Amino acid sequence: MAQTTCMRALKGALKGACIAGLALAAASLITPARAQAQTTGSIFGLPLGQPQAAPAGGGHPLMTPQALAEAQANFPQCIANLWPLAQSKGVTQRTFERYTANLEPQMKIMEFMDSQPEFSKPIGAYVNMLVTETRVKKGREILERYKPIFDRMEKAYGVDRYAVTAIWGIESTYGDPDGIGRRNVLESTATLACIGRRQDYFRDEFIATLQILEKGDVPYDHLKGSWAGAFGPTQFMPTSFQRFAVDFDGDGKRNVVDSIPDIIASTANNLKLDGWEFGKAWGYEVVLPQGFDYRNANRSIKRTLGEWDTMGLRRASGVAFPRASETAYLLLPAGANGPAFLMMKNFDAILKYNPADAYALAIGHLADRLRGGNAFAQSWPKEERGLSKAERQEIQSRLAQMGYDIGNVDGILGQKTRVAIQDYQVRSGALPDGYPDLQLLQQMRR
16 A cells, blocks of 8 residues: 555555555445545555565556557657647746656656556454554554644544554554655656556646645655555655645645645545544444345445344444444455455545555544554455456456346456356355355356
8 A cells, every 4th residue: 555556556546656666455445436546555554575576568558568668768748748638737838848848758667567566465364464563562652752632623624533543653664764665756647647557647647736736735755655656655646746745834835745734634524525424433344243234335335333233243343333323335345255344434535545444444444543443353264365357357347248247357356247256156156245265157158
């Protein structure tokens, strides 16, 4: 996660790159908020090693060996052609020439574009790998060490310090160099702006990187990050930096790499502008009553906590809901056999930071642990693996052939696909939890 995930360089207004060797399961869906998200960078601090490269390709015409070779040969001309756009965004010719004169494409990045380990781990394994006792302990030390800054931040932005610290911890293990990433951000964004299938998106990231250098907010040699350009301890993509970064230490620079006050306040500003509500929960783990109709697990079905309580849903902690009038939707991230959650507006705010349920759940859970909360009461199901991209696409294709409207067959199992799965499960006599797993696929194949 650093603001990292191999997937989020593929869809939406992303924020980053590749979760090192682990990530979201098939249940960890890209949500409808993905178009607004900035996306994360790289969780290289995990004990799972560097992201696994996949052969470039994926069927896209701009990812074939011939197309990549041609784009590589044309790289200098492509960069030169971006000067008018850079100029229109306030980049001077001196800055442009200084930083682009010796740019070389980093072709290794193309291998990561089609590597999506975020779907290779079930969501429970993902959350448990990220929300560890080590991260909890270190996070509490961070909160104590920088308490005066967090005090000022909460007063200025109205954002929970525990949520900001959780993002810091999940994204980069609180600023570990391996977590932040070691790639030159200008080289990465330049490569992706001229080569491969995400050129339109990464042109903006490349230009935004030049703007950062033009203003001198972050020194060139400190602008290191993930393969997709996310940088700093809380992993800002360059365009997200332009929208959210603030100067909180008063030195005239928005330095989200070296300045702790700027890092904390910029991350808080991001959450604030994404809709964070101070003093409210991100969600609650709940226990479902016997005979529950799982078709109520639908993002579009929002009820007050009082209404969910009337339907028999109870907090797993046994404590009553504090504000019965707040609205929430029911999320079953691992299906009927895993924990259930009622999700609030603050969960959606986290999703805008990184548009994956597993990521937002890990952030919320770590934040709760940092403030003294317990582990989840319900166990995650023991699954061998999540679905591969090809398997997710197969599920979508089979549903489409049955007449369901699932949108694009892209392997991103969004709300339309979930609702279609629920209806298919009802028709086939299965529990309609909308969960896409190998058992569902095998049933469809029969």
